[in-house]
Amino acid sequence: MTVRRFTAIDEVAAAMRGARALFEGSLEGSPDWLRAEEGRVSPSHHYLLAGDPGPARTAAALAACYPLPHTARHRAYASWEVLLGTPTETLARQLTAGPAREAALRRLAALRARLPVAATDTLAVVTPGSVRSGVLTGSADDADGTLHELVAGVEALAAECGAPVVEFCHVRAETADEPLHRVLRERGYAAVTTGADAVLDVTWPDVDAYFASFPGHRRRRLRKERERFLATAPEVRVQGPEGLTADLVALQLARYRAYGHDADARAVRDRFARAAQIPGLKVLRADRDGRPLGFIAFYEDRARRRITTRLGAFTREAGAYFNVAYYELVAHAARLGGMRIHYGDSTYAAKTGRGCELVRLTTYLRSADPALHRTLHDAVRLRTDLEEDEMCAAEGRTTRQGPQRRPQPQPQLQPQPKPQPRTRTRQGSGIQEGPEPAGTDRRRPEVVLFDAAGTLFSMHPSLPELIARRAANAGTPCSIEAVEQAVDTVGSTLGWPDDQPTHAERLQAWTEFTTLILKQAGVADGSAVLATPIARSVARAVVEPANYRLFLDVPAVLDRLAAAGIPVGIVSNFDDLLFEIHHHTGLHRWFRVVVTSYRTGISKPDPRIFHRALRTMGADPSRTCYVGDSVYSDMGGARAAGLQGILIDRAGAHAGYPGSRISTLRQLPGFLGLDSAGG
Structure with a gap:
């Protein structure tokens, strides 16, 4: 495997066979898109192509790289701006006035004092103008190995460019990006949530059916917005690139400035011209009395059934934003037989309130300088916390907990009014009713194992x-x-x-x-x-x-166990989707041992799956606790394996359970004796 460098996207396809296959996954990763963006975010750009140097000369992965010195005019992808710039400050100031807001602003000021802008020259790997990663992958047999080679090549390029920070932007919380998530984590990159792509699956035959999908009070509000707009008799058109007329420049510029972007009319005209170079551009616009009320420019990819928004701006008149960006675009997608609309990031409350779901975006950062990397690692937490709070609020939740994934129904063991200790027996599945096995140390465990769904996270x-x-x-x-x-x-x-x-x-x-x-x-x-x-x-x-979302009580408790020096692991009846959820929810920060039914071929309550985890961690079952939400598979299996089972009963459905039971993970440290003196 070799990594070759190019300075123009048109050179890449000719270099290796199969390079064109890398561009087929999405419009944003196409040569047309990348060519149109050359020279906009940075005067120079590099494409790193990993592939087989042999006779086949097959391409396996590509990275689009942009050097961004701290003096660069385009700051959106600069690492300091990503972590501590306008987006983070805006999120902090949007918090309700009070202690939380003041604490966030103090954290921001302290981090800015530790991380001067001049120390953050960056090599950014990104697909500019999109919410897609700057890494394209093919079908290599060893995807992780290929990506390790590619990332190492990016790091070498950064060193040559004198950029102390390497940044991979917009890695999506989707299956296709999981290998990249995994490789960047393994290489020690710090992860920051930088937003989400708001996605709406248009499956309705028309906009009226779309409205009908909402609850009554919400449906009435949306229809009123629609009626108010139509009452002004706007002229609504869907055009090609010619629809990006000069009278839209001032409208787009005003929107950029409202969101804190440093832009001028020349930059907007340049964006319009570059957008028009990419095939498939459509412009949906509404005008009244010869002047624009609003527009949205998007790419119509009928082969993939996708609409990708690119530009847009709106007046405040007659609900132009909601009608042009949502209702008219939904109607257009419905007329095409249904499309998936990708709205991109920002304004999450408006988007989720109109049916969108949020696909999280993660940016990864790393510095070879240990002190700088520690500061980057500290800085990622602030923006991640603020972004997640905003997105959770938009999704109708006041915390990052989320509604619970419904666990698999399981037979329930009958509680005994006065449980007595019994010797563990192996009848049938090896499950025994009653309390923990004799000799189990009820406190101060050496290891704590957890179930996954319903215990740590929910759907x-x-x-x-x-x-x-x-x-x-x-x-x-x-x-x-x-x-x-x-x-x-x-x-x-x-x-x-x-x-x-x-x-x-x-x-x-x-x-x-x-x-x-x-x-x-x-x-x-x-x-x-x-x-x-x-x-x-x-x-x-x-x-x-x-x-999938973590329960609110999870991070603090896992931090408490880590501070006490107690290793943790997961034992779960799950397939490899768990590892993707593991990354997306951030559980990888705490858990290095994850044992699943799919990879072992053994399902709970069989005690052998617990024994696998114990052997991996070198743990004594009598000094190990297992926390789970199922009486049958979790508590029965843990008991059969000789572990101390602790039932987490968040909904209070098992009040009569005769063994150890907690209603929130916050009770776990006290139960284990970690909150006592010396704990």
């Missing part, structure tokens, strides 16, 4: 909520109660989807499972023809790591 929205919402979007509404009952019935009688080796098989398994639930709930009168498209939409959400 947002929950599976029944998601199914009910998608069914309503498709014009076949059903009650959440009916869906919950159907989930319980199908899960307990036919079983939940088995672990799957690939994303495609995982998607198919969840599609089939959800189709059964829809039929059980009477959605679409049980018609597979109508139910299957809904099920596919649900399945895509279930297997998307961005739809």
